[in-house]
Amino acid sequence: MINTLNNGFILIVDDNPTNLSVLCEALNSEGFRFRVAVDGESAIAQVERHQPELILLDVQMPGIDGFETCRRLKANPVTQNIPIIFTAALSDVESKTKGFALGAVDYISKPFDQEEVIARVRVHLQLKRLTEYLEQQVSDRTAALQTVQVQLVQQEKLSTLGELIAGVAHEMNNPISFIANNIPPLEEYIAGVSEIIQLYQQEYPNPTSKITTAIERLDLEFVLEDMVKILESLKVGSERIEKISTSLRSFCRSDSDVKIPADLHEELDSTLMILQHRLKGNGDRPQIEVSKTYGALPEVDCYVGQINQVFMNILANAIDALDEAIAQDKINDPIPQIQILTEVDSEQWVVIRIADNGMGIPESVQQRLFEPLFTTKPVGKGTGLGLSIAHQIVVDKHNGELAVNSQPGKGTEFIIKIPIIQYDSIN
DSSP states (O other), X not given: OOOOSOSSOEEEEOSOHHHHHHXXXXXHHTTOOEEEESSHHHHHHHHHHSOOSEEEEESSOSSSOHHHHHHHHHHSTTTTTSOEEEEESOOOHHHHHHHHHHTOOEEEESSOOHXXXXXXXXXXXXXXXXXXXXXXXXXXXXXXXXXXXHHHHHHHHHHHHHHHHHHHHHHHHHHHHHHHHHHHHHHHHHHHHHHHHHHHHHHOSSOOHHHHHHHHHHTHHHHHHHHHHHHHHHHHHHHHHHHHHHHXXXXXXXXXXXXXXXXXXXXXXXXXXXXXXXXXXXXXSOOOEEXXXXXXXXXXXXXXXXXXXXXXXXXXXXXXXXXXXXXXXOOSSSSOEEEEEEEEOTTSEEEEEEEEOSSOOOHHHHTTTTSTTOOOSOTTTOOSOHHHHHHHIIIIITSOEEEEEEOTTSOEEEEEEEESSOHHHHO
């Protein structure tokens, strides 16, 4: 049920004392609050300072008339939604049509009938409040639908990405295990063969010309030394692939139903490992340097897969920002950098700062960064859901905070804050 009592005030604009007296008496008798203006200029000034719920506006006034006053009020985005009722002795169709065309909602003819004035005022106040109520309902429903949409996209992305990464990691395991497990015996065999060759050289220092030619052609001494180096390279390579496989498995853990304790440094490192190919230099830009200043963090109860998705979105955006800055020759440092700092603040929240030295983000864009479907990237380069999903994961799923600090030309910093004690895990 919509309240018919006026919570704000009504502005009466009229230069005639008699008209003012009648309107004031009518509104006062019904408990409406009101203010008075005697010309269009003062009415506009009042409305800009304190917005009324409704305006009773005389047409014929000194200075600018009611039509011009209405036109100016409707042209101002701040005042354009205030309902205006014209009050005038004019009753011709042309004047009424002009008033409605300018945005007025009603017309009251003089001389006034108090009951008519009150009835029309009540109707339009109710219509205004009903409109505001419906607009709020639409806004709330739209926000709720966007939230559901983001959740569905997030779940689908996590599920699809998790399955893909888990599959890749699984397929990598067998060949890597085969290589890693065969390196030690191969190392022993090569060492044994090298030892036997050396013994032959000691026992038979004067081989035939055919053997001498073969040794020279092969460059046996170099080969024996290089085989050890090749084996060492194989060991380093297999260990690196094993780390990548471990990082992939760590990254894709969804843990959608329960929070588990996690070392966020390990999760950051896993995400950086996956993004390693994007950090490397190419023909268009040098390698992106990653500086890590890790504080002493406790394990934090979290949905690990979702937290990794937050890290992935923010780090990928930082790389995109640096690529764009270099492409436009607007990098504020010769070396593109990403800095990661972690600490526990005085309120016992884990704080993770991820900063780049790219072009920065304008204030107008910062205000909309976490809105669903908002993106500044070209079509096909971004969905506008990455940061929105990240915000929802941090704020809604982990009772945390996600903020951005940026100045054009000075880079961008994202601050992730997660309470060490999760409230929903206590209940």
